[in-house]
């Protein structure tokens with residue numbers, strides 16, 4: 306296909322010296338060769354490029370498999386974590402483990418290098434997941450140490466936890482005041498009652514409710530003569546308004562040991578024992594610690610009695 310306007314050009318070349326004509330034709334041929342080569346390489350990969358592409362595809366596939374495996378591990382670990390937080394710890398009465406490093410912000414500069422990479426997103430994402438997994442694994446192993454420690458000490462734990470009535474129940478006149486908000490019998494103001502009041506005759510023996518070390522034995526405003534026991538594992542008990550104290554700070558006591566006598570000292574109306582159970586320095590309802598040595602019948606009887614008095 307030759308157009309009319311190309312003819313003069315063609316004729317002009319024919320007028321060139323023969324050497325130039327050959328050089329010109331060679332040049333054109335070279336151009337065509339280079340050009341077609343370029344076109345072919347655009348449409349078809351060279352063996353080298355094809356290999357790199359295959360490698361990349363394999364790499365991507367491997368990253369996918371890796372991420373699936375990480376996801377499986379994450380799932381298993383979250384199950385372990387859940388059981389730790391919602392089963393073992395409540396069962397053993399220990400706080401949720403808090404390791405600040407586990408929840409700390411990630412250092413993003415660590416992943417900055419991947420940004421320039423064409424597969425940077427996949428690599429960064431995978432790295433982050435592995436980092437998260439490593440942290441959670443660390444958390445889980447620490448949590449396991451805790452629960453293992455508790456399980457090994459379980460025998461000890463069962464002897465120290467407050468688990469009996471602080472007085473002989475046959476001496477109990479009534480549970481005169483419950484744990485929680487109440488109108489103060491002396492001041493008439495509403496405030497939280499930090500323990501239970503067990504009304505009993507003056508001189509009634511007061512028992513340590515679990516093995517412990519006496520952490521306080523003396524006079525405390527409001528409480529009158531007070532004994533505080535430290536049971537370990539975060540538990541403390543307090544016995545207030547005593548008429549007599551039979552132990553001093555530092556003494557070791559065993560469950561059921563007489564530590565004092567019921568009285569009416571401090572801010573008190575009538576002879577009674579003010580009994581507190583503290584867990585990690587917060588008072589808890591002692592009622593939950595009474596039923597450990599009670600028959601179901603006795604517990605129901607107590608509940609009836611509490612309904613009447615409250």
Ligand SMILES: [Zn+2]
Pocket residue numbers: 482498500501502578579580
């Ligand atoms: Zn009280």
